[in-house]
Amino acid sequence: MSTTGHIVSRFRPTRLDGILLAVLIVVAAWLWYRSAIGVAYRWDWAQALSTVFASGESGDTPFFLTGIYATLRLSAWGAVLATIMGVLIGVGRYSGVRALRVFCGTYIQILRNIPPLVFIFIFYFFISSQLMPLLGLDALFNRPAEDASGWQRFLFGPPALWENLISGVLCISFISAAYIAEVVRAGLAAIPRGQWEAGESLGIPLLDRYRFVIFPQALARIAPPLTGQYISLVKDSSIVSLISVQELTFVGSEIANSSGLLFEVWLLVAFVYFLLCLSLSILLRQVERRMTRHFHQFA
Amino acid sequence: MSDETQPIIAFENVSKWFGTFQVLRDIDLRIGDGECIVICGPSGSGKSTLIRCMNRLETHDRGVVRVEGVELGPGERLPRELRGKIGMVFQSFNLFPHMTVLRNLSLAPMRNLGMDKERAEQTALAYLERVHIGEQAEKYPDQLSGGQQQRVAIARALCMKPDILLFDEPTSSLDPEMIREVLDVIYELTDDGITMVCVTHEMGFARKVSDRVIFMDHGEIVESAAPDEFFDAPREERTRAFLNQILHYEASA
Amino acid sequence: MISPLSGPWVKRVLSNWIQPAAMAGILVFAVMRGAENINYRWQWYRVDDFLFTSEQGAWSAGPLVQGLFVTLEISVLSLFLTLVIGLAAALLRLSSSVIGRGLARGYLELIRNTPLLIQLYVMYFVLGPILGWGQITTAIACLAAFQGAYTSEIFRAGLRAIPRGQIEAGDSLGLSRIDNYRYVILPQVLRHMLPPLTNEAVSLVKNSSIVSVIAIFDLTTQGRNLIADTFLTFEIWLTVAAIYLVVTLALSTAAAMAERRRAGA
């Protein structure tokens, strides 16, 4: 978060400042002119805000807010699943079994090299048409809504959308897992060989070697890029709106289309994502600092 | 003398390759229980590889290795019952940087031998005393000098009560003034009757401590003799050349 | 020892391409067999028509290849714009102008903390109409604005890594300032930045698929349309994914080789 350190921070206007300021003013004026007169858009923020925060027919949570909650749930469960998968795949790159190593490497390579959009289209078709029926999950999700207890609703949202949520969670966690796996792999690769060998020659069992010797050291290196991946996960979650997962982007586009307040609603959605990601990054940085403080810092 | 009793380590016709490069050539070697061996030879001659084949950090490709009566074929790792029984001290210490000295020492006894924390720490403190560093138990490795770190590493290996202790150039990354303290600690261990194999170029140490000195070159054991004989009357031309180089270096240094 | 980065380059290609390809083949095969079990009828033979069509011996590009060209065109154009924006943002961040640094900083945070899809929607539904932009212009501007934020970090690192000693050496030899930059500094900086910049190109190709949501006939859109027409869902999506994979992996391999040459030089 440091600004360019070697430059004086005291405000001394330069010629560049003047030029930029002029450009800024011109651009802003031009944008205002075009929107107000060019395309004659009538901004109506009051209307937009009241539409967005209006409760549904029966006085339940406003639609827009359900979208925000869904994005939060999607991101939280996605992060949990992606972390588990990512760690397993990242560690799998170091497996003694060659086939497993190649499999994990291939997973990372492929998922990181095809567009997320293409992946979710393939994967959504695969899970909705094959996986769900195969595992009998659709039966599970088609239960009567009254069965859901309060905490289940809190954790997973309304039962009618559980299947919807699961699809979204699976999609984003499969993608995010590849990136997390790469972070984990790089973190493990940075641990000197001697650490493994010392653990082995002392006869510390393999799992304990990971748990006590390798992971704590890897964690200090993994934590910063990992927080970046979590932010990316929140952002990437917006694309599952394209497979009709009812999260913020999906809800935003519904409201924008039905109200016709395109400008206001899309700017509002962007603003909400901005707030989400920014506060998440501040929060995670805090957590990261607290977590790594307990590990002794070494040169 | 080692020929009469059952050797604790035996290499029979052992060869190893890295790709197409042969690191070990038909190694035959028998080390008796309680013996102290020093291995020397030019850099890249296969010394590290040889001793790493003893605790199976490396595996060989041809021949047979026998450790404590257990026969190990090509590619075989250390069987469970021997894990931790062959300690190793590395050139670069390899202490766990995120743990205190005490934790470095007590981890393996707790996880491998199932010792409870209290006993493991008692043992750890006892060995720290033995390497004259008892007061540093709560420090982290990077707060210690190189010589102290290496002594911690020795104590850490000892905590597993190993039958064999391997040293791979334990003083090579130390500043000159710290070499002595580490060598002294190793010397004191000879009283314990533990089998020791030490790769080192400290010739004074070799003469004083070892029962036998082995000279390696190009993956072969060129000469193996008692220290007096080895230094005063080396049989092989290559040994003489090597010793000349080292002594010449030491004289001019 | 597991070190995928050692060994001759033949071995690298082998482990980077052949093994994953074989593994992917096995996976696709498994999916195919699995799908057969639930009565999915594979019709791969129909796919080649979507790549190339031949009428009386004259070959022409099928929809997927046409889509690939659109994808590449958008990627290349936005890459140029990305470089301009990235360099400008980097220079502004390193500048002595407070407003310049603030602008660059605000731009970076804005881009980094909002989803690309939302940026596209805002550009398409809000900015595009205001400025009178068409779809293609919107798409290119959006991709470039997004990637430019990340690229500017590469430029910034590259610009800050200019070795002082090199500048001083050039100066003390009496080179003019321009010659110093042209012959001494820039070649070094560019060689440092080439591999990471190639990775930006990979990202662009990958991210460009998102413009399919504003009805641009790129590879992804062509795939979706074909599926709507033919219901060959798996065949077409797997083909589309494979095409993207070939393009992005080819670019990353080029980057890796450039890196090797730099390291070797």
Ligand SMILES: Nc1ncnc2c1ncn2[C@@H]1O[C@H](COP(=O)(O)OP(=O)(O)O)[C@@H](O)[C@H]1O
């Ligand atoms: N993991 C490895 N892969 C390839 N070659 C190796 C590896 N380890 C060691 N070597 C090579 O084997 C030879 C012997 O190494 P080493 O046993 O470490 O020699 P020394 O310890 O006597 O210096 C050296 O030429 C070294 O380059």
Ligand SMILES: [Mg+2]
């Ligand atoms: Mg060595």
